[in-house]
Amino acid sequence: MLHRLSKIGSREPGLPPGPPTLPLIGNLHQFETKHTYRKFTEWAKTYGDIYSIKMGSTTGIVISSPKLAREYIDLRGATTSDRPPVYTDELISGGLELPLSPYGPTWRSMRRAAHDMLSPKACLRHLPIQRAESAQLMFDLLESPQRFYTHTSRYSGSVITSVLYGIHSPVYENGLVEKFDKFTERLESALKPGNSPPVDMYPFMKYLPEILGPTPWKTRCKEVRKEQREIFFGLLDLVVERMEKNQRNGCFIESVLDRQEQYGLDRELIGYLGGSLLQAGNDTTAVFLQTLLVCIISHPAVQRRAQQEIDSVIGPDRLPEFSDFDNLPYLKAVINEVHRFRPIVPITIPHASTADERAGDYMIPKGSILFINAWGIYRHEDYYENPDTFDPDRFLKNPHGTKPGVDPTGCRGDYAFGAGRRICPGLHLANNSIALNAMNLLWAFDFTKAKDPVTGNLIDIDMNALKEESVLLVPKPFRCEIQPRSVEKAKMIRMQFAAAREIFENFEHHMSLKSGEVQ
Numbered sequence: 001m002l003h004r005l006s007k008i009g010s011r012e013p014g015l016p017p018g019p020p021t022l023p024l025i026g027n028l029h030q031f032e033t034k035h036t037y038r039k040f041t042e043w044a045k046t047y048g049d050i051y052s053i054k055m056g057s058t059t060g061i062v063i064s065s066p067k068l069a070r071e072y073i074d075l076r077g078a079t080t081s082d083r084p085p086v087y088t089d090e091l092i093s094g095g096l097e098l099p100l101s102p103y104g105p106t107w108r109s110m111r112r113a114a115h116d117m118l119s120p121k122a123c124l125r126h127l128p129i130q131r132a133e134s135a136q137l138m139f140d141l142l143e144s145p146q147r148f149y150t151h152t153s154r155y156s157g158s159v160i161t162s163v164l165y166g167i168h169s170p171v172y173e174n175g176l177v178e179k180f181d182k183f184t185e186r187l188e189s190a191l192k193p194g195n196s197p198p199v200d201m202y203p204f205m206k207y208l209p210e211i212l213g214p215t216p217w218k219t220r221c222k223e224v225r226k227e228q229r230e231i232f233f234g235l236l237d238l239v240v241e242r243m244e245k246n247q248r249n250g251c252f253i254e255s256v257l258d259r260q261e262q263y264g265l266d267r268e269l270i271g272y273l274g275g276s277l278l279q280a281g282n283d284t285t286a287v288f289l290q291t292l293l294v295c296i297i298s299h300p301a302v303q304r305r306a307q308q309e310i311d312s313v314i315g316p317d318r319l320p321e322f323s324d325f326d327n328l329p330y331l332k333a334v335i336n337e338v339h340r341f342r343p344i345v346p347i348t349i350p351h352a353s354t355a356d357e358r359a360g361d362y363m364i365p366k367g368s369i370l371f372i373n374a375w376g377i378y379r380h381e382d383y384y385e386n387p388d389t390f391d392p393d394r395f396l397k398n399p400h401g402t403k404p405g406v407d408p409t410g411c412r413g414d415y416a417f418g419a420g421r422r423i424c425p426g427l428h429l430a431n432n433s434i435a436l437n438a439m440n441l442l443w444a445f446d447f448t449k450a451k452d453p454v455t456g457n458l459i460d461i462d463m464n465a466l467k468e469e470s471v472l473l474v475p476k477p478f479r480c481e482i483q484p485r486s487v488e489k490a491k492m493i494r495m496q497f498a499a500a501r502e503i504f505e506n507f508e509h510h511m512s513l514k515s516g517e518v519q
Ligand code: HEM
Pocket: 098, 099, 100, 101, 111, 118, 160, 276, 277, 278, 280, 281, 282, 284, 285, 288, 344, 345, 348, 349, 350, 351, 372, 415, 416, 417, 418, 419, 420, 421, 422, 423, 424, 425, 426, 427, 429, 430
């Protein structure tokens, strides 16, 4: 027994190398949960593209090159697509939230249904919603530019509530999107590793506190579970109610309810399927758009060049169309560079292995946690010239943005969306939103640093100021100036927004239903 205890935390023979460990805790003392991606990237410079860390008795394998991500995650999907157990999530959602659910039949049924809404072809059907919502985003920015933060959040949330539940969210404050954002903060706090004992690494701790006294972290999980179920199943009931009143609008949950036997999903799973897509898709696009703004305001020459390209292809007399994006190589390069420079989920969501695997001379044991270090991949000096510099041109010189002569195996622009069988299923929907809004916003507005009212000096944006509580890299709200580029463009935006009413009406039936607290 003592011998077994003394081995906890130490690196077993055959594992890839890694930082020195301490008994019982392994490497846990060496990284804070807040900026794990930075520590993981620093270690990759010392221990290589694949190394191991110990977290108690659990083994973590950190992968920090495109080649190895392809080899171990993409190509070995059959054994590297599980998720590590998260006890707090089990208490909250019983493992039914798609992004954290174990790799198995339930995950497969949910993922198959999600694909029917999120495949590239299905996403073309969602473009009218995205166009209308983007028209509202531009209108909102004309009316109250200083609230660009909540406007982008409303955009992102309203697209996903419209596509999933057929619910347009016309305002942020006191509406469904704000309610859900606030709930997400409570959920993230309940799931945050430091906010509960490390029960996943030391499972006996699950039972200890109950013997010793109150367990506020468990109480918090129960409260979050109750709130989550009220939201998820409240939204599901709203769709059912609307269908009973013959007020269908072709949303995703309607089609899942129509085909629930074919998908093998009961009411419980449909509730969690819709809810987890809402959870995963609600704020991610907004965070990307906020990050894009941070980057272009801090790099005015990049903004000017993207606007010049848009002006030469689209001109001042019409708004951009989705099809214009193919003719805007520099804007595409800017978007790729934002994903590379600041992947908003910097170590993606950890995968877990379900069988022993060999990695060259090393062993990856079954049950290891696999970290795809997207931040480290995109900061890899063998692959990228000056990786810490924001430079969209790298993607014009090479489709992967890499240095000349680099082996392109595994090089992709979308590690920000993860890898393998768990890769983000929302990436096509997100990419369409990003393309549309990047074109619209840069066609319509100039984004500049704010001026200090006293000194008149321009106020720099601190690119490293991030919201502490989120698991995503979310820029802290920052000050900036947003001006329409001409009076004529402002007029066109107002007309486009007025025309969008026709689309929105179809997604506002819920406002006449009795469960009308959803706004
Ligand atoms: C810029 C926007 C987005 C980014 C950067 C992003 C990023 C990610 C990442 C890194 C993962 C983990 C992948 C892995 O485990 O390898 C993920 C998973 C997921 N994302 Fe996204 N995402 C975005 C937008 C969306 C949207 C709009 C939706 C929904 C419509 C969505 C739904 C999901 C779901 C359901 C999963 C879990 C997949 C699974 O475990 O099988 N995401 N996303």
